[in-house]
Amino acid sequence: MKGRTGSSSKGRVSYDFPRLTLLPGLIDTHVHIDTHFGKSGKATREGETAQESMLYAAENAYAMLMNGFTTTQSIGSPLDRDLRDAIARGMLPGPRLLTSISPVRADTGTPDQIRQFVRQVVADGADVIKLFASKSIREGGDQTMTDAQIEAGCDEAKRRGKRSWVHAHADSAVKAAAVAGCWAVTHGSQVTDATLAVLAQRGTFFEPNVGLLLQNYIENKDRYFGIGNFDDAGFAFMEKGISVNLDMFRRALKVKGLKLLMGTDAGAGAHGQNAREIVYRVQQAGQPALDAIAGATSLAAGGLGLNDTIGSIAPGFEADLIAVDGDPIQDVTALQRVVFVMKGGKVYKNVAAGPQRARSF
Numbered sequence: 001m002k003g004r005t006g007s008s009s010k011g012r013v014s015y016d017f018p019r020l021t022l023l024p025g026l027i028d029t030h031v032h033i034d035t036h037f038g039k040s041g042k043a044t045r046e047g048e049t050a051q052e053s054m055l056y057a058a059e060n061a062y063a064m065l066m067n068g069f070t071t072t073q074s075i076g077s078p079l080d081r082d083l084r085d086a087i088a089r090g091m092l093p094g095p096r097l098l099t100s101i102s103p104v105r106a107d108t109g110t111p112d113q114i115r116q117f118v119r120q121v122v123a124d125g126a127d128v129i130k131l132f133a134s135k136s137i138r139e140g141g142d143q144t145m146t147d148a149q150i151e152a153g154c155d156e157a158k159r160r161g162k163r164s165w166v167h168a169h170a171d172s173a174v175k176a177a178a179v180a181g182c183w184a185v186t187h188g189s190q191v192t193d194a195t196l197a198v199l200a201q202r203g204t205f206f207e208p209n210v211g212l213l214l215q216n217y218i219e220n221k222d223r224y225f226g227i228g229n230f231d232d233a234g235f236a237f238m239e240k241g242i243s244v245n246l247d248m249f250r251r252a253l254k255v256k257g258l259k260l261l262m263g264t265d266a267g268a269g270a271h272g273q274n275a276r277e278i279v280y281r282v283q284q285a286g287q288p289a290l291d292a293i294a295g296a297t298s299l300a301a302g303g304l305g306l307n308d309t310i311g312s313i314a315p316g317f318e319a320d321l322i323a324v325d326g327d328p329i330q331d332v333t334a335l336q337r338v339v340f341v342m343k344g345g346k347v348y349k350n351v352a353a354g355p356q357r358a359r360s361f
């Protein structure tokens with residue numbers, strides 16, 4: 001089959017990469033592909049047409065693909081669906097895209113109304129169901145949805161053959177999601193050791209964001225400040241949040257069997273820098289490089305329910321391959337030096353230093 005590894009030997013092209021390391025294409029399980037700095041330079045769409053918004057999203061898609069991310073999951077916006085389908089047609093360069101389209105919130109309604117909403121989002125083409133079970137970190141992160149609402153959202157997703165992805169900072173919200181059988185929990189900044197153990201026991205994927213999200217907001221403070229909850233109190237929460245998250249992640253590393261996914265929650269300014277999350281996990285939190293890379297490849301593919309098609313280099317899998325300059329096991333920053341990107345057997349980038357021998361045989 002075209003675009004898959006281990007297929008026909010006729011007309012096969014071989015690429016030799018001395019000093020480089022070949023990896024499966026990287027996967028970011030949590031981005032917001034539509035977010036960008038708009039006309040005013042700020043992180044807002046003010047004064048923008050729908051067409052302009054889509055083009056900004058396409059730019060983010062391109063930036064991520066060029067930096068080695070061949071699959072991303074956007075958590076999520078209605079705009080994502082058309083972008084996902086356009087990329088899938090094969091001409092617009094971008095990562096394979098999955099999306100939650102519209103999220104379930106506390107005010108979506110009763111458990112029955114939430115089930116109805118989930119069925120609608122699935123009918124609209126969602127790949128995954130997002131639940132906002134707690135407030136934003138900029139507002140303290142308290143649980144917002146009741147346990148019954150969380151259970152209804154995740155159960156209905158499962159009944160429709162979809163995964164659920166739960167935004168939760170408060171420990172109680174993380175625990176409720178795990179107990180309800182939700183697929184994955186993101187953020188988890190206030191999670192306790194006891195609840196981390198519950199996540200591991202229940203097999204719930206955990207996708208914390210420690211190395212890029214808050215750092216990017218703070219680095220671009222002037223471009224965010226004044227928008228919604230990006231106020232003085234919000235930035236104070238975020239500045240404290242960096243060390244809180246680092247401590248949380250170090251505790252998570254000690255929990256045996258916890259399925260730690262790589263996700264950045266990338267917003268405006270962060271797309272293309274996604275690998276910073278992996279580098280931070282290794283350099284600052286002490287995660288073994290091989291585990292951190294698995295969190296962005298083979299394990300991440302499992303987190304997306306795609307572990308029989310992507311995330312590994314194996315016969316029959318999609319030919320999503322990247323080459324990086326150096327050995328990321330010895331020096332994880334090699335992941336930020338992506339010199340070759342192939343997605344579905346198509347080469348999108350090949351800037352390896354020195355002469356390349358591409359021969360047919």
Ligand SMILES: [Zn+2]
Nearest residue numbers: 030032075265
């Ligand atoms: Zn998010």
